[in-house]
Amino acid sequence: MRIHLGAAALVVVAGLVLGVSAVEWAVLAVCVGSVIGAECLNTAVEFVVDLVCPQFDERAGRAKDCAAGAVLVVAVAAAVAGLAVFTPHALDLIAPR
Numbered sequence: 664m665r666i667h668l669g670a671a672a673l674v675v676v677a678g679l680v681l682g683v684s685a686v687e688w689a690v691l692a693v694c695v696g697s698v699i700g701a702e703c704l705n706t707a708v709e710f711v712v713d714l715v716c717p718q719f720d721e722r723a724g725r726a727k728d729c730a731a732g733a734v735l736v737v738a739v740a741a742a743v744a745g746l747a748v749f750t751p752h753a754l755d756l757i758a759p760r
């Protein structure tokens with residue numbers, strides 16, 4: 664969660680520096696919110712699994728792996744969206760048209 668919050672702070676700074684549009688802010692907000700929300704759900708799954716199954720059980724491991732996988736999927740999609748938003752602005756900054 665600390666890593667996700669750090670990444671969210673970087674996204675906000677990059678958005679301010681690169682001057683992204685209102686629609687781009689909306690895309691970034693949905694991405695950041697989705698990743699942090701998915702991480703919250705993953706943490707909730709971990710707590711519940713530890714509560715109901717403190718001993719080693721393959722099904723408990725799979726439940727945690729699926730929850731962690733969901734975070735990974737959302738994070739990769741958010742990274743792709745972030746690249747799509749920031750790349751044109753970064754290129755404009757380096758080589759203005």
Ligand SMILES: Nc1ncnc2c1ncn2[C@@H]1O[C@H](COP(=O)(O)OP(=O)(O)OP(=O)(O)O)[C@@H](O)[C@H]1O
Nearest residue numbers: 705709716717718719720721723724725727728731
């Ligand atoms: N009760 C269990 N039985 C079997 N395997 C488990 C069990 N608890 C955890 N595991 C395995 O260990 C991995 C790590 O579990 P853990 O609870 O330490 O999550 P974590 O590393 O703290 O995750 P995160 O970094 O998202 O907080 C799980 O993905 C799962 O594969």
